[in-house]
Amino acid sequence: MIREFFTKKKQAITIPSADAKNDVPEGIMTKCPDCKQIILTKDLIKTAKVCPKCDHHFKMTAWERVECLFDENTFKSMDDHLKSENPLKFPSYTEKIASDSEKTGLNEAVLTGIGKIGGNEVAVAIMDSHFRMGSMGSVVGEKITRAIEAATDKGIPVIIFSASGGARMQEGVLSLMQMAKTSVALQRHADKGLLYISVMTYPTTGGVSASFASVGDINLAEPKALIGFAGRRVIEQTVREKLPDNFQTAEFLLEHGQLDAVIDRRNLTETLAKLVGLHVREAN
Amino acid sequence: MSKTLAFEEPIVKLREKINELEEFTSTNEVDLSEEIGKLKTRLSNLETEIYSNMEPWDRVQVARHPERPTTKDYIAELFEDFMELHGDRSFGDDAAIIGGIGFFESMPVTVIGHQRGKDTKENVKRNFGMPHPEGYRKALRLMKQAEKFGRPIICFIDTKGAYPGKAAEERGQSEAIARNLIEMAGLKVPVVSIVIGEGGSGGALALGVANHIHMLEHSTYSVISPEGAASILWKDASLSKQAAEAMKITAPHLKEMGIIDEIIPEVLGGAHRDPKAQAVEMRKVLKTSLDSLSEMNANEIIDDRYNKFRAIGVFSE
Numbered sequence: 326m327i328r329e330f331f332t333k334k335k336q337a338i339t340i341p342s343a344d345a346k347n348d349v350p351e352g353i354m355t356k357c358p359d360c361k362q363i364i365l366t367k368d369l370i371k372t373a374k375v376c377p378k379c380d381h382h383f384k385m386t387a388w389e390r391v392e393c394l395f396d397e398n399t400f401k402s403m404d405d406h407l408k409s410e411n412p413l414k415f416p417s418y419t420e421k422i423a424s425d426s427e428k429t430g431l432n433e434a435v436l437t438g439i440g441k442i443g444g445n446e447v448a449v450a451i452m453d454s455h456f457r458m459g460s461m462g463s464v465v466g467e468k469i470t471r472a473i474e475a476a477t478d479k480g481i482p483v484i485i486f487s488a489s490g491g492a493r494m495q496e497g498v499l500s501l502m503q504m505a506k507t508s509v510a511l512q513r514h515a516d517k518g519l520l521y522i523s524v525m526t527y528p529t530t531g532g533v534s535a536s537f538a539s540v541g542d543i544n545l546a547e548p549k550a551l552i553g554f555a556g557r558r559v560i561e562q563t564v565r566e567k568l569p570d571n572f573q574t575a576e577f578l579l580e581h582g583q584l585d586a587v588i589d590r591r592n593l594t595e596t597l598a599k600l601v602g603l604h605v606r607e608a609n
Numbered sequence: 610m611s612k613t614l615a616f617e618e619p620i621v622k623l624r625e626k627i628n629e630l631e632e633f634t635s636t637n638e639v640d641l642s643e644e645i646g647k648l649k650t651r652l653s654n655l656e657t658e659i660y661s662n663m664e665p666w667d668r669v670q671v672a673r674h675p676e677r678p679t680t681k682d683y684i685a686e687l688f689e690d691f692m693e694l695h696g697d698r699s700f701g702d703d704a705a706i707i708g709g710i711g712f713f714e715s716m717p718v719t720v721i722g723h724q725r726g727k728d729t730k731e732n733v734k735r736n737f738g739m740p741h742p743e744g745y746r747k748a749l750r751l752m753k754q755a756e757k758f759g760r761p762i763i764c765f766i767d768t769k770g771a772y773p774g775k776a777a778e779e780r781g782q783s784e785a786i787a788r789n790l791i792e793m794a795g796l797k798v799p800v801v802s803i804v805i806g807e808g809g810s811g812g813a814l815a816l817g818v819a820n821h822i823h824m825l826e827h828s829t830y831s832v833i834s835p836e837g838a839a840s841i842l843w844k845d846a847s848l849s850k851q852a853a854e855a856m857k858i859t860a861p862h863l864k865e866m867g868i869i870d871e872i873i874p875e876v877l878g879g880a881h882r883d884p885k886a887q888a889v890e891m892r893k894v895l896k897t898s899l900d901s902l903s904e905m906n907a908n909e910i911i912d913d914r915y916n917k918f919r920a921i922g923v924f925s926e
């Protein structure tokens with residue numbers, strides 16, 4: 326379920342690789358996995374990590390999204406202190422969390438906080454697929470829930486960027502229940518007449534797609550993002566037919582009425598600012 | 610004679626021996642009544658011993674027993690004047706989820722549940738109890754209808770999961786499940802969900818955002834099947850038995866983790882051995898639940914559900 330999305334993913338290769346020049350320092354160049362173009366890494370950041378030649382959207386870390394998204398120096402993260410436990414006592418689970426935490430600088434697979442977009446305050450949850458494939462366990466569910474609750478208390482919109490293979494297997498049914506936990510929080514936020522924008526990025530699947538990611542007042546997705554409930558291989562085995570190439574892509578979902586729009590990442594901040602601006606209500 | 614499960618074999622062997630002896634005495638002039646009596650006592654002890662020491666994997670087998678009572682069986686036992694209502698008003702009528710209205714203890718209620726088949730023909734019709742989006746949308750339509758008329762909602766959970774098919778994806782399986790979660794959160798009427806067989810992942814949860822969740826003693830509720838967990842976590846589906854243990858998917862485990870409210874005791878050997886007696890046990894728990902929830906107003910009901918799910922999760926800070 327979770328794993329197959331990642332084995333199929335084309336890896337973004339950071340030079341130097343076999344065909345790189347020896348005098349190029351590590352990380353300075355990046356090769357596009359789609360069109361094989363070699364791009365200066367610092368230029369790639371300027372284009373929000375979108376390939377200037379073929380529009381391929383590279384995976385982003387949560388902090389890179391913060392850089393692109395918020396008005397300068399307005400973002401404050403929250404709940405960075407929450408720590409995952411090992412409730413089912415899975416061997417090496419604690420070690421894996423620790424190692425991903427070190428690798429990403431995050432306490433778990435989502436970064437949450439409050440900042441300003443186009444001058445308006447919003448709460449955000451930004452999932453990071455570099456951390457345990459963005460899977461949702463207790464801490465991810467709790468952080469997202471707290472971000473939604475903060476938005477409800479402050480009467481501001483919430484934007485959730487999904488990037489997740491689904492539920493975190495190692496936390497069993499506790500992970501499943503995070504789908505319900507985030508949903509009860511979103512219901513309260515909605516009940517106050519507040520805006521929720523869901524932004525689906527590569528990949529948004531399984532339990533994340535089957536909970537908060539699919540029920541935005543406005544559902545957006547990045548081009549070619551993989552979005553779906555069941556894994557492609559599982560479906561192929563079940564229905565015994567070849568699935569179309571664009572199956573479970575953002576474009577496929579748009580065609581089938583599941584999305585409001587597919588937005589190129591280079592226009593995403595502007596789009597979000599505009600949408601948030603359209604929902605600002607004057608304080609009484 | 611119902612299908613024998615692996616862990617029940619010692620019981621079946623002993624019962625066969627008793628039958629043989631009884632048949633022998635009926636055709637021969639010998640008195641073996643003392644012998645047979647002893648064996649019957651042993652059988653009863655053996656049954657108690659085996660059925661009260663079931664491993665998680667044994668419970669999985671009982672939960673999947675082909676003759677295990679389904680939603681329809683419990684509806685027939687628990688509700689009067691039940692009428693099934695069909696369709697999602699948009700695409701079709703998914704036979705993998707059924708729903709309708711009837712009386713429970715003289716009170717009008719809405720009943721919704723996953724519906725498996727009991728033979729191949731019915732399983733094909735009901736897609737083995739694995740719903741498409743229109744099934745969840747029918748369920749939601751009936752829940753909103755219940756809310757309009759102030760009826761409590763009772764959900765029976767019994768599915769391996771939402772159907773992983775092409776058409777299901779095209780029609781928004783994710784959205785259908787997600788929509789139910791968020792809409793159930795806001796329902797102004799009491800919701801009680803009972804897991805009666807397998808509670809498979811999001812497809813089960815879509816009928817499970819309830820004020821009270823109960824589980825039959827040998828039912829399971831999990832994020833993934835033991836087979837799926839074994840192949841993902843250990844790359845070996847044959848380790849399902851270990852996965853059933855490790856993933857903590859049985860009623861006692863869920864009760865321990867504070868996720869469910871009550872374990873409904875099953876008749877010895879499993880609900881399929883006496884569905885009528887099983888329904889009597891279920892009626893008691895359901896009545897207690899609905900009685901306690903009937904004292905709440907709409908806001909209290911929504912807050913109660915909020916607090917229930919808000920509290921689930923294990924972490925430190």
Ligand SMILES: [Zn+2]
Pocket residue numbers: 357358359360361362376377378379380381
């Ligand atoms: Zn490219």
